[in-house]
Amino acid sequence: MNGVTGRMGHRQHLLRSVLAIRDDGGVPLPGGDRLVPVPILVGRDTAKVSALAARHGAEWTTDLDTALSDPTASVYFDAQITSVREKSVLAAIAAGKHVYAEKPTADTLDGALALARAAAAAGVRSGVVHDKLFLPGLRKLERLLRGGFFGRVLSVRGDFGYWVFEGDWQPAQRPSWNYKAEEGGGIVVDMFAHWSYVLGELFGSVEAVTAKAVTHIPRRWDERGDPYDATADDAAYAIFELAGGVVAHFASSWCTRVDRDELLRVQVDGTHGSAVAGLTGCRVQHRSTTPKPTWDPDVPSTDRFRDQWAEVPDNGPAVNAFRAQWELFLRQVHMGEDHPYDFLAGARGVQLARLGLESSARGARVPVPELVL
Known part of the structure; x- marks a missing residue:
């Protein structure tokens, strides 16, 4: 090891x-x-x-x-x-x-x-x-997919990240090399590999990517307390086009503050139902129980939307992924x-990470060719 x-x-x-x-x-x-x-x-x-x-x-x-x-x-x-x-x-x-x-x-x-x-x-x-495929929350998503809960899957929305401190007034939670492109750092390199297999295994292989990678925090402090210039991206916003017509949008950021149940949130919308999964939990709303909200910006909403979803049971012990x-x-x-x-x-x-960086640099949609040995 x-x-x-x-x-x-x-x-x-x-x-x-x-x-x-x-x-x-x-x-x-x-x-x-x-x-x-x-x-x-x-x-x-x-x-x-x-x-x-x-x-x-x-x-x-x-x-x-x-x-x-x-x-x-x-x-x-x-x-x-x-x-x-x-x-x-x-x-x-x-x-x-x-x-x-x-x-x-x-x-x-x-x-x-x-x-x-x-x-x-x-x-x-x-x-x-x-x-990520072995997380209890995503295992529940897989179970819903196998059971036909969603009908035809339309879209996948992923939101991942948290605030990583710069290292000057509070120690950073991630090592400094993560923010140095010359040392293999960057959130695209780190997280697009995850999104590649999560999307490919659950929803369909990625056929094209449109991405924007940015460095929101250009200056950070390393483990010794010395300042350095961040040369790698610390946030990325991407659209992945999947086989079968499913569209996935993922935001990945080390520069965001968390207002959700867990650090990863994945929402899947289908013709028959929707689900929202995190690391451990998963909630669903079937089309038969979907409410009919109305948009009125002049009247405060009394709907408690999160209460209208049902929790997917564990149906077994959770194991470290x-x-x-x-x-x-x-x-x-x-x-x-x-x-x-x-x-x-x-x-x-x-491959997906490199094509995501290429898409960001060119400002263009980039096809993802099939890989063979």
């Missing part, structure tokens, strides 16, 4: 996924056996990685080649910053390891496709983090099955 001293790698992948799986006795397998992950932590900072390993009873090293030469380790995981991921993943593939990686998988589309081709040529299985995908990937590697969200899927996310 490389890069787990960072925020996301530490909290979601190490603590809440791999160690939680280990401490709960492993991943259940057909026949009653359990697959127990044994992590080897890899990091550049000796003090950080050794302390983390000691705290959780894991092996560690600062030398990736040493970890990759361990014959007992069959899976390599990468949560490093994007700019160094491609080289490390290629080394893992060359060492014969199955690879699970954070997104984006590479800085460029050519690089992302090179990883997919290398994994296919080496006969190793690949997986890319698609955590990252852990759910980890369990799926480990089980499939053990059983010799391909993971559905592989490096080619990861390349689609890189």
